[in-house]
Amino acid sequence: MDDLKQLIREVPGFPKPGILFYDITTLLKNGPGFRRVIDQFHARYRDAGVDVVVGIEARGFIFAPTLAYALGTGFVPVRKPKKLPAACERIEYALEYGTDALEMHTDAIAPGQRALILDDVLATGGTAAAVARLVEKTGGVVAGLGFVIELDFLRGRDKLAGRDVYSLLHY
Numbered sequence: 001m002d003d004l005k006q007l008i009r010e011v012p013g014f015p016k017p018g019i020l021f022y023d024i025t026t027l028l029k030n031g032p033g034f035r036r037v038i039d040q041f042h043a044r045y046r047d048a049g050v051d052v053v054v055g056i057e058a059r060g061f062i063f064a065p066t067l068a069y070a071l072g073t074g075f076v077p078v079r080k081p082k083k084l085p086a087a088c089e090r091i092e093y094a095l096e097y098g099t100d101a102l103e104m105h106t107d108a109i110a111p112g113q114r115a116l117i118l119d120d121v122l123a124t125g126g127t128a129a130a131v132a133r134l135v136e137k138t139g140g141v142v143a144g145l146g147f148v149i150e151l152d153f154l155r156g157r158d159k160l161a162g163r164d165v166y167s168l169l170h171y
């Protein structure tokens with residue numbers, strides 16, 4: 001798997017000084033590379049009893065529906081506030097400065113359904129932890145959280161203690 005790192009572009013100073021940004025567009029445009037990522041997630045989760053794959057706007061909308069198709073499950077979008085048209089559950093979470101919020105349709109996950117949360121990067125874990133709570137607010141069960149990239153030094157995993165966390169690549 002680690003050779004996939006060659007397909008990930010590292011952009012220093014984006015979106016602001018001091019951040020090293022892991023750009024997955026260079027992986028996505030590589031057919032065999034993109035397929036390996038989805039195949040690896042598929043192998044990990046095909047027997048995990050997943051009912052729906054949950055993706056977080058915006059880059060989660062690339063991997064989550066692709067894996068949902070491979071697993072034969074549904075896909076559920078989690079979006080920035082005021083984008084979804086029907087009744088929503090909302091979760092607020094702390095950022096470095098201030099707070100942010102995410103929403104999911106109240107009826108997107110039926111009580112007891114098993115949801116796999118998928119995103120591109122696990123950084124501080126704030127976003128993923130908030131989405132896990134959002135799933136649980138609707139009565140869903142978090143089957144696991146999957147990431148293409150995990151930034152180990154930010155210890156995002158600590159915010160997801162007790163949950164099944166799986167990342168393809170570690171930095």
Ligand code: AMP
Pocket residue numbers: 019020021022023059119120121122123124125126127128156
């Ligand atoms: P966090 O809530 O800190 O775990 O990060 C939230 C989101 O920010 C992740 O899902 C990524 O999409 C994005 N992100 C954070 N840090 C980086 C980074 N260094 N490179 C690329 N994306 C990042």
